[in-house]
Amino acid sequence: MQTRLLFMILVLGLSSQAIIAAPLGLPPVPVPANNPQTPEKIALGDRLYHDERFSADGKVSCSTCHAREKGFTDNLRVSKGFNGLTGTRNAPTVINAAYYTSQFWDGREPDLEGQSKQPPINPVEGGLKSHDPIIEVIRGDKDYTSAFKQVFNVNANEINMDHVSMAIASFERTIVAGDSAFDKYMYGGDKSALNEAQQRGLAVYLGKGRCVSCHVIEETQALFTDNRFHNIGVGFKKIKGKESETAAQMLAAKRKGADVDKTVLTQENMSELGRFAVTENPTEVGAFKTPTIRNIAVTAPYMHDGSLETLEEVVDFYNNGGRLKESDPVSGFISGGIKPLNLTDQEKKDLVAFMNALTSPEYQALAKKF
């Protein structure tokens, strides 16, 4: 009996492994114990992810701002929600989001399940007043009700937002991509996978550029993120001189019951408080999550506010110690690691060449557009 049970566990383990086989350069995708991957759940999540009915104007789905054909972003400075309303933040790619230990730029949700519930009811994204209309649509759709029955063993009247978010999260956990030229060079034993400029760029990345301090590369894998929050100076000019006032406004709003998700996406100044809006910790003003830089060549524009259009600008921004121009002021809250780098023009070019070697084969066609 025990042997049989063990056998079952092994088989199940293997089959879920097969669904989420890790690409070169990445570890296996972490899957929460209470939401295991199954092919049926992933297919259901895929459909929910693309369903535009879950919005106030019937035109906005997850895919609107996180479109596969745009590297799972929208390539806009900040995202457009229902009726063309815009928020305050750049849509991060879903590619490899499954590896983050918190979601959103400010980490206000711990996982993909929590994340997926917010946009449909944000006033500048899906625009719904509550999740009720989503559940209504699903309960009235026979394909959905039979799929939910199969996946979660629930009847139509038992379907709730937790089921929806679990299915979407399961789908998103399949959107992982490694196998880049860098991975082949670093982990695949192919020393010709990076050209000379890219190899020099990697040296700058690891050395003088100090990029690796936060966009982490390890011996056997590279998530290109430390999953931490840093103030690197982006967006600082918007609240320069008004930091205390803006922080006080945020705290006052929260004491009156304001929702962080709605507040930071609709109030430009408060958006710039970053992680502080979530934790209220004075050491996290203007701190945002380190995003992965895998497939960075296909996910422009850059930074939490989409304020930098090209990788060249990104390199200049860091090279000047957290500002685009040397004459710009530096935020008082800036992280200790952000300082002028004194890179040469050649080093800057090499660094960009290296970042162009982080594109996975499945997104390579998109890279050519940039």
Added chain:
Amino acid sequence: MKKSMNRRDFMKKSAALVAAGSLPLSVVEMSFGKSNSENFTFAYISDSHITHVKGNDFVRNWDRGLIRAVAETNLMDPKPDFVFYGGDIAQLGKPEEIDHGLDILGGLNGKVHYVMGEHDYYLDLGDYWKKQLGPDYYSFDHKGVHFVVLNSILTHEKWMHKKWDKGMDRMLQMARLDNPDGQPFMVGDSQREWLQKDLAKVGKDTPVVVFSHSPIQKIHKGWNFWTDDAEQVQALLKPFDKVTVIYGHVHQIQYNQIGNISFHSAMATAWPWPYPSAYSQVETYLPKLTVEMNRADPFNERDATGWQFINMHTGNVDLNYVLPENKNRVVAFDASQGKPVDRDYQDADKRIPPQVHY
């Protein structure tokens, strides 16, 4: 679901913080004074060690540490009644360094009180510092609390006033750790006489808070975590019901209770020192009460630095350490135990391994 757990935890945490009166930025008022208006907080920044390189060049990392502490202090809500600066604005006491530090500190909202550090003093025996900031020992009353500032980094008159080629030679001697020719810090006879007279006017039930740069207790002589006449100063403070000594210099968290006196150290904005026990050649006396900071992560540039704000709601001190790239800590006086206690890490089983490991 994880998410609702998270929310619930957050709510639970918020409630606990409000009850303890130690939300990071909002302070809950509790009564100790004659009226609620007498409850207050103040901020404390220390040990910035602004270092002049040449011309207009200063060591960037130390500048940024102080700039960040100033920016974060300005977020406090409600505003602190005043800010204390705990000494060592400068690295080598140079006027350029003191002025540059004061420029940055000029960004603070509200009144700043200053304490003399040895790095501010030994180049010119405090002349430039005093010219810019006034006397190096003084007292004042605020909302029912008597505040005393001491210059505790003096040493033997003979050594200070002996014939030095340059003031910088004296400064460099004093800046050196484990210096066989080093001199111990002391408050000295004349200041102690002044203190005795000053305290004679103060009611024994008035809370007294003393600021010094060095600890008014003896921890580790080789690094001057030490004041030679500590016992004599403590004796002057003994008659009062509630006494707190807050000091800089050590660049690390320390706290202690000796009789009626609570001791609290402050973080530096510049860099952390290791605990004296890391230096195994001599015996050291880190207070047993102290739960050490966890070891600084060298990859996080500001880790193990920080600043603090102090809540005076009981007449004793709740000291809130604001620690970038680490978890903030609160060490608050526990009336039932009669000593300061770390809110999260005091029990041995609550500590995280690097707090007891080098």
